[in-house]
Every structure is written in structure tokens, then in C-alpha cells.
Amino acid sequence: EIVMTQSPATLSVSPGERATLSCRASQSVSSNLAWYQQKPGQAPRLLIHGASTRATTIPARFSGSGSGTEFTLTISGLQSEDFAVYYCQQYNIWPTFGQGTRVEIK
Amino acid sequence: QVQLQESGPGLVKPSQTLSLTCTVSGGSFSSGDYYWNWIRQRPGKGLEWIGFISYTGSTYYNPSLKSRIIISVDTSKNQFSLKLSSVTAADTAVYYCARDPPPNTFNFDYWGQGTLVTVSS
Numbered sequence: 001e002i003v004m005t006q007s008p009a010t011l012s013v014s015p016g017e018r019a020t021l022s023c024r025a026s027q028s029v030s031s032n033l034a035w036y037q038q039k040p041g042q043a044p045r046l047l048i049h050g051a052s053t054r055a056t057t058i059p060a061r062f063s064g065s066g067s068g069t070e071f072t073l074t075i076s077g078l079q080s081e082d083f084a085v086y087y088c089q090q091y092n093i094w095p096t097f098g099q100g101t102r103v104e105i106k
Numbered sequence: 107q108v109q110l111q112e113s114g115p116g117l118v119k120p121s122q123t124l125s126l127t128c129t130v131s132g133g134s135f136s137s138g139d140y141y142w143n144w145i146r147q148r149p150g151k152g153l154e155w156i157g158f159i160s161y162t163g164s165t166y167y168n169p170s171l172k173s174r175i176i177i178s179v180d181t182s183k184n185q186f187s188l189k190l191s192s193v194t195a196a197d198t199a200v201y202y203c204a205r206d207p208p209p210n211t212f213n214f215d216y217w218g219q220g221t222l223v224t225v226s227s
Contacts, residue, residue, distance in 0.1 A: 001170070034213050036153075043202055043217035044153065055215065087153060091212035094168060097153040 002026050002090050004098035012106040019075040021101045023088035028068045032092045035064055035073045038100075039084045047086075048073065075103070108132035110203050110218035118197075118225050124190040128203030128218060135184040138162065141206040142186045143214060144177065146199040154199075158206060159186050193225045 003026040013019045023033070031051040036044035046055045048064035051071060061076045075082055083105055088098040114126035126144070134140055144156040157167035159177045167175045176189040190197060200222050204214035 032211065036214075043204075043220055044214070045217075046213060046215050049211070049213040055213075089153070089212070094166070095155040095212040097155070099152045 002029060002092060002096050004088055004090055004096055006086075006088055006098035006101050008101060009099075010102045010104060012104050013078050014106045015078055015080060017078055017106075019078055019082075019103050021073040021075075021086055021103070023066075023071040023073070023098055025069045025071075025090055025092075029090040029092035031067050032090055033064070033066070033071050034089045034091065035062075036087045036089065037082075037084045038087065044087060078103070108134050108205065108216045110205065110216055112201060112203050112218045112221040114221060114223070116222060116224060118193055118223060119227050120194055120225055121192055124193050124197060124223055124225070125187065126201055126203075126221065126223070127185050127187045130184045130186075130205075134205065135161070136181065139208045139210075141210050142179070143204045143206055143212075144188045145202045145204055145214070145217075147202070147220070148196070148199040151199075155212070156188065156190075156201075195225050197223070198225045199223060 005024045007022045033051045035048040038044040052064045063074045065072050085100045085102050087100050109131045111129045118124045138161040141158040143158040157177050159165045159179050174191045179186045200220040202220045203218045205216040
């Protein structure tokens with residue numbers, strides 16, 4: 001099983017600032033990496049796939065980068081609706097998810 | 107607009123079988139291009155992929171759950187179902203169904219709202 005480790009567990013950011021979230025895989029997953037956003041009481045929403053491709057309707061302030069074992073999700077100019085939990089997910093073999101990073105208002 | 111809706115009992119006794127159904131509306135189910143998945147989220151925990159089924163009935167399961175899972179499809183009703191046997195309290199979770207579009211690389215673009223299943227006597 002490929003283990004995904006996200007850091008930090010919680011990120012405190014002021015509205016309008018940039019948030020940088022990290023995700024590390026226990027072995028290379030190439031670019032087979034997705035990011036999801038989850039708000040309380042809701043299902044996750046796909047943000048990024050292929051490590052850097054935004055899903056349909058996702059705003060340009062969300063960007064993904066990385067390959068192999070190290071990945072980053074950057075949210076530029078945080079808006080109120082962006083405060084949520086973010087999960088990375090690899091799909092190199094069968095999918096596994098990280099434990100999540102909570103982005104909270106500073 | 108694609109919609110997925112989970113249904114099934116919210117309470118299951120230990121050692122019994124958990125059974126859930128996902129009904130898909132919005133036209134994509136019969137196209138045959140999608141994989142239909144079950145994913146769960148235990149309380150306060152992250153997400154765990156359970157398995158998928160294709161329109162033609164091909165399946166692929168999480169190896170850690172494989173011995174207890176059966177996923178089936180009913181194309182006449184635009185539904186797919188999950189059966190998880192020999193449940194314990196550790197199977198208490200919100201269960202989601204989700205769609206994986208072509209090229210079927212486990213990118214889940216549409217999800218149901220989720221249904222909480224509690225395992226308790």
C-alpha cells in the first residue's frame with residue numbers, strides 16, 4: 001500500500017494570503033495524484049488531477065505541482081469559501097488518500 | 107447534471123452484512139465509460155477507497171477489504187450496490203458512492219452526499 005502523508009495537519013491563514021499544502025508519497029506515484037476539498041457535512045470535491053490539471057469549474061487560484069513522491073497544492077488569495085479540509089490521493093495502483101490538511105482562518 | 111444517491115440501513119449489527127445501494131441519475135450510467143466506486147470515511151478519519159464496478163460488471167477491490175466485499179450492478183435500475191460482510195465497529199463510517207470518468211484513473215468527479223452507517227448491537 002502506498003502511504004500518503006500530508007503536512008501540516010492544520011494551516012492557519014488570513015483571507016487573501018497564500019496557502020501551501022504538502023503531500024508526500026511513500027513511493028513514486030509519477031503524476032498520478034489528485035487533490036480534493038471537503039467542507040463539513042459535504043462530500044469531497046475534486047480540485048486537481050494529474051498532479052497539476054484543474055478539474056472542471058475549479059478557479060485558477062488553485063494550482064498543483066510535483067511528481068514522484070513530493071506534491072504541493074497552492075491556494076493563492078484565499079477566499080472565505082476555501083477554508084476546508086484538503087486531501088491528496090494517489091492512483092498509481094489502487095487509490096489511497098492522505099489524512100488531510102485543515103485550512104483555518106487565522 | 108449527474109447525481110448519485112446512497113441508500114440503505116443506517117444501523118447494522120456486528121457480524122452482519124452491510125448493504126448499500128447507489129442510484130445514478132443524469133444520463134451517464136448507461137454510457138459504459140465510467141467506473142462506479144464506493145469510498146468510506148470513518149469518524150474523524152481520512153478517506154478509504156473500497157472498490158469499483160464497471161457498467162459491464164468488472165470489479166476491483168481494495169486488497170485490505172477484498173475478502174469481505176461484493177460490489178454488483180443493476181443496469182436496468184441505474185444502480186450499483188455494496189455488500190460488506192462480517193462488520194465490526196471499525197466499519198462505522200460515512201459511505202460515499204462516486205464516479206470515475208474516462209480514462210478511469212481513479213479521479214472521482216461526482217459524489218453522492220454520503221450515508222452514515224453505524225455498526226452497533
